[in-house]
Amino acid sequence: MNSETMTSMQRVLAALSHKEADRVPYFLLVTMHGARELGLSIEEYFSRAEYVAEGQLRMRARYGHDCLYGFLYAPVEIEAWGGEVIYTPDGPPNSGRPFIRDAGMINHLKPPRVDKTPCLGKVLKAITLMKERVGDECPIIGVVMSPFSVPVMQMGFGPYLELMLEQPELFHKLMAVNEAFCVAWANAQLAAGATAICYFDPVSSPTIVSRETYLRTGFSVAKRVLARIKGPPATHLASGRVLPVIDDIIQTGAAAVGVSCLEDLAQIKAACRGKITVIGNLNGIEMRRWSIQDTEMKVRQAIAQAGQGGGFILSDNHGEIPWQVPEDVLLAIGESVRRWGRYPLDMSI
Amino acid sequence: MAELSEQFEEALLALDRLKARQMVEEAATRLTALELVELMVVPALTRIGIRWEAGETDLSQVYMSGRICEELVDRLLPPGDPQRTDQPPMAIASLDDYHLLGKRIVYAMLRAAGFDLRDYGRVTAEEVIAKVKADRIKVLLLSTLMLNSALHVAGVVDGLKASGLDVKVVVGGAPFNFDDQLWREVKADATAVSAAEAVNLVRSIMEELS
Numbered sequence: 001m002n003s004e005t006m007t008s009m010q011r012v013l014a015a016l017s018h019k020e021a022d023r024v025p026y027f028l029l030v031t032m033h034g035a036r037e038l039g040l041s042i043e044e045y046f047s048r049a050e051y052v053a054e055g056q057l058r059m060r061a062r063y064g065h066d067c068l069y070g071f072l073y074a075p076v077e078i079e080a081w082g083g084e085v086i087y088t089p090d091g092p093p094n095s096g097r098p099f100i101r102d103a104g105m106i107n108h109l110k111p112p113r114v115d116k117t118p119c120l121g122k123v124l125k126a127i128t129l130m131k132e133r134v135g136d137e138c139p140i141i142g143v144v145m146s147p148f149s150v151p152v153m154q155m156g157f158g159p160y161l162e163l164m165l166e167q168p169e170l171f172h173k174l175m176a177v178n179e180a181f182c183v184a185w186a187n188a189q190l191a192a193g194a195t196a197i198c199y200f201d202p203v204s205s206p207t208i209v210s211r212e213t214y215l216r217t218g219f220s221v222a223k224r225v226l227a228r229i230k231g232p233p234a235t236h237l238a239s240g241r242v243l244p245v246i247d248d249i250i251q252t253g254a255a256a257v258g259v260s261c262l263e264d265l266a267q268i269k270a271a272c273r274g275k276i277t278v279i280g281n282l283n284g285i286e287m288r289r290w291s292i293q294d295t296e297m298k299v300r301q302a303i304a305q306a307g308q309g310g311g312f313i314l315s316d317n318h319g320e321i322p323w324q325v326p327e328d329v330l331l332a333i334g335e336s337v338r339r340w341g342r343y344p345l346d347m348s349i
Numbered sequence: 350m351a352e353l354s355e356q357f358e359e360a361l362l363a364l365d366r367l368k369a370r371q372m373v374e375e376a377a378t379r380l381t382a383l384e385l386v387e388l389m390v391v392p393a394l395t396r397i398g399i400r401w402e403a404g405e406t407d408l409s410q411v412y413m414s415g416r417i418c419e420e421l422v423d424r425l426l427p428p429g430d431p432q433r434t435d436q437p438p439m440a441i442a443s444l445d446d447y448h449l450l451g452k453r454i455v456y457a458m459l460r461a462a463g464f465d466l467r468d469y470g471r472v473t474a475e476e477v478i479a480k481v482k483a484d485r486i487k488v489l490l491l492s493t494l495m496l497n498s499a500l501h502v503a504g505v506v507d508g509l510k511a512s513g514l515d516v517k518v519v520v521g522g523a524p525f526n527f528d529d530q531l532w533r534e535v536k537a538d539a540t541a542v543s544a545a546e547a548v549n550l551v552r553s554i555m556e557e558l559s
Contacts, residue, residue, distance in 0.1 A: 086447075090500075091495050152448065156447070156449065157448055158449065161412050161413065161450075164409070165364055165413060207404075207407065210406070239527070241404065261527070285527035285531070289528075289530075
């Protein structure tokens with residue numbers, strides 16, 4: 001018997017409202033697997049909006065999850081700034097050599113125009129095509145890199161940390177340019193049909209910078225940017241720890257937060273209950289070698305830790321499931337959610 | 350001396366380059382360069398690394414501390430100084446990836462601990478095998494960020510063996526921290542979850558091979 005009585009959109013909105021839906025919603029944040037669906041290489045797949053839209057729709061039909069993902073690859077923004085994207089046959093496209101090679105270049109940096117940049121247009125077209133197909137039945141997640149985290153790809157991690165900690169004037173100039181782009185890019189995706197924006201901000205994690213540094217850097221940036229995004233934002237720290245800054249992230253205006261498998265999910269849920277929806281936290285790296293039994297156990301465990309009362313969307317902990325994760329595991333995640341994630345949850349398990 | 354090292358640690362965590370330099374210069378009037386490294390610099394960096402693993406310091410502090418110490422120790426023990434440990438030959442590289450922070454931190458920590466090693470930067474599997482062969486490297490440290498890069502380590506290990514090279518391969522980076530079985534799967538000899546652990550690991554490997 002099919003016990004599902006809600007659309008994906010209704011289910012996700014219930015979770016965001018901290019209410020229990022018919023079952024726990026789950027996001028399989030698959031990007032590259034669409035290439036496999038279409039029999040294309042990863043580079044070919046990402047070359048056309050039509051492929052990505054079709055891949056996303058086919059993957060949702062196969063795995064039954066509750067979103068479409070408008071995320072192609074992280075360095076699409078770097079490509080927009082004129083940087084290099086490197087494709088590999090077995091992993092996500094990666095950013096090449098940083099294009100800010102001297103901090104002085106920041107003085108002359110101008111953000112790319114969203115409407116004049118082909119690679120961004122490709123993402124917008126993919127979102128529009130998906131929206132035409134699903135309407136309001138299923139949420140479409142758009143993605144931006146936070147102005148505070150994208151400099152890792154713009155100038156390299158080490159030089160960026162040195163800029164952040166030792167050259168505050170240039171750091172603030174870079175943030176201003178990046179913020180202008182980020183807001184325009186997020187709002188263009190919403191206008192194209194995205195339901196919500198995932199704001200990837202791993203550098204704000206206490207794994208990378210202290211809370212003290214975060215409060216005077218990434219926190220202020222997020223507060224300014226999220227206030228100007230015309231749709232619900234979800235902050236994702238891409239596997240980074242979140243607990244020491246969870247109350248601060250709530251204050252930035254995020255409606256949801258992507259959390260790490262390095263932290264206790266029950267503890268995270270307790271800190272977030274009624275305030276911010278938790279997205280996570282299956283270990284995407286380990287997932288590659290999970291058995292079907294492992295998968296069921298991990299899904300049950302996550303649901304038991306965070307599902308009660310709504311405010312929880314099951315997902316991986318990084319925001320992108322690796323290419324090497326087999327189809328059997330992805331199918332088993334969905335089957336396990338349908339088995340163990342029906343509300344009201346059976347907490348005796 | 351323990352107190353001095355703790356004060357030095359606090360100067361590093363505060364990113365106070367001037368104070369850190371003054372402390373090293375003052376200590377250098379009483380200690381040899383190697384004593385200073387062993388008694389003051391390495392314990393401070395090790396504690397910072399341990400505190401990072403415990404969530405008490407952040408990566409930016411680990412990185413900046415390593416860079417500050419690398420610069421200070423370079424003044425006392427310039428590259429090529431006979432007091433540095435450069436045998437057996439060691440190299441470090443980032444496999445397939447331009448995000449070099451992990452490699453940069455470990456490189457800085459090892460240099461601050463008095464080791465000399467080659468930095469190959471970003472390399473492919475084929476490139477690193479050729480370089481290891483040419484330089485007769487015995488200890489190779491490989492850093493990766495992406496899972497597919499981590500899986501490519503197996504190809505490097507196979508390639509080294511096929512070339513008849515006896516090399517200890519130590520791996521590190523996010524994929525290995527999120528899957529504690531991965532380093533064995535890619536046939537590495539060891540892994541380290543932090544730069545401090547990497548320094549201790551390298552020290553024991555170098556002693557074993559010497």
